[in-house]
Amino acid sequence: MMQTVHWTSHNGITSFWLDRDGLCTGTLIFGVGMRDEPPTLAGITHLIEHVLLRLVQPVTVVHGGTVTTDSLQFYALGKPDDVAGFLNAIAAAVSAFQELTDEVIAFEKSVLEAEDPHKFSNVSSGLLTYRYGTSGVGAAHFGAPATSGLITAELIDWACRWLTAGNAALTFTGPVPSALDIRLPAGEPVCHHQGPPLIMAQTLIKSRKQGVAFSLLVPSQDAGLLCEALRYELLTRLRHGAGIIYSVENFTTAIDNGQSQLDLVLDPVRHNTIPTLKQGVNTLRGLVDAGFSEDAVQSARHAVTAEFGCDDYVPQDYLDQLAIDALLGRSSRDRQAILDRATDITSAELTKILRNSIGSLIVAVDKSVKLSKADAGSLGLATDRYELWQRTKEPKSLQPPTEGRPGQTTWRHKSSPTTLVLTPTHLMSQTSRKTKTISLADVAVVGDRSCGCLSLMDQRGRSIDLNMDEWKAGKKLRKQLLEAFPREVIRPFPEE
Known part of the structure; x- marks a missing residue:
């Protein structure tokens, strides 16, 4: 029982x-x-x-x-x-x-x-x-x-x-102890807000992290089963079939009451990164068309049963999740319902869930690996370089005013032809061939590092570090940059 x-x-x-x-x-x-x-x-x-x-x-x-x-x-x-x-x-x-x-x-x-x-x-x-x-x-x-x-x-x-x-x-995991006497300050439950995704199309992100990773938005009810089935199929093809990865780490994160993000992280060595990318994406697309194997479905069933149904006792993780769901106002699934779903799920149902979720696919790949836009395009993915510096074709509209801003506004790099220009709204990096900009309003945090460098991160989590020693009049540059941002976004950061 x-x-x-x-x-x-x-x-x-x-x-x-x-x-x-x-x-x-x-x-x-x-x-x-x-x-x-x-x-x-x-x-x-x-x-x-x-x-x-x-x-x-x-x-x-x-x-x-x-x-x-x-x-x-x-x-x-x-x-x-x-x-x-x-x-x-x-x-x-x-x-x-x-x-x-x-x-x-x-x-x-x-x-x-x-x-x-x-x-x-x-x-x-x-x-x-x-x-x-x-x-x-x-x-x-x-x-x-x-x-x-x-x-x-x-x-x-x-x-x-x-x-x-x-x-x-x-x-x-037992009765409430008689010695328990927890007294906390009074307070009300606090609201948690989650905004919509910033990426709405299938996208390849050039990441600072090594390897290859896949991410999908899926119904929370079946996130665990889908995650395990995908892990099985990727291991079958990329490890046991191709020998280009060792493992697939899988994670699910609840976003709201009905939706979770499913993440799969693969670990190729550097020279196998592109083959892993291509075979991994093709595996996902192939599953959408041909469906999951019965072995993958059985593997997912076994994984969920091992987590929730190995005996009559309630797992501690499940007990804690009940409490977290209650605090966040999310509905909780009955443990028996989870086990029943694992028993009843079919390949056709898992395939339908993947087909409905594939439009949310984000692929992250090590940016140090050479990958052309054509390679990404052949996989049906838009490319996001995930860089804080954004290229622009209209630098004239962003030129600093001839008056109204006191002090220096242009700085030259000590060992390259690059110039930094600070306007009331943008920081610009200019060379003879191209201009890149950072919108000051988009910067969420300015890290004032103890080494004198500045770290900028925008609302999307893209970041750069500016080493003042690399620029002529670097101390003045640092001072002007700090003055360009609201004080509330400037935080002390440690030395790198």
């Missing part, structure tokens, strides 16, 4: 629990994640997670914290009273968060840098950012160099807004 999920209210916090004796896992979940962070505060939820864990030390029970696209979670595993003690301590630290000191923040910033040095110092957009830009779920994929400049007041404001009883839930 399938285990029943119970729910109750603990001090105003919705709590999901199971009838299971012995050791348990308990999780305190807040409905805030990377998707809620503006570009200027990217990384703030992760820093708060670290700070709270530090404030409750020493802790001897097995414990931890994590930040996802949708949530902030603190968990412990052990005897029920020990688990309750840890979660009580986290809640007490949240309630006393206004007493936070600068020293604790500085310490945990250094730990975050050690955890992931690249993410801590660089903008590195991914598949969610390519599709949605820097707002909503797109914020989960572009790094967190703004972390180094976050200040105490910003962390306190963020915690006061999001870490409340009205935006929290609890899960336990």
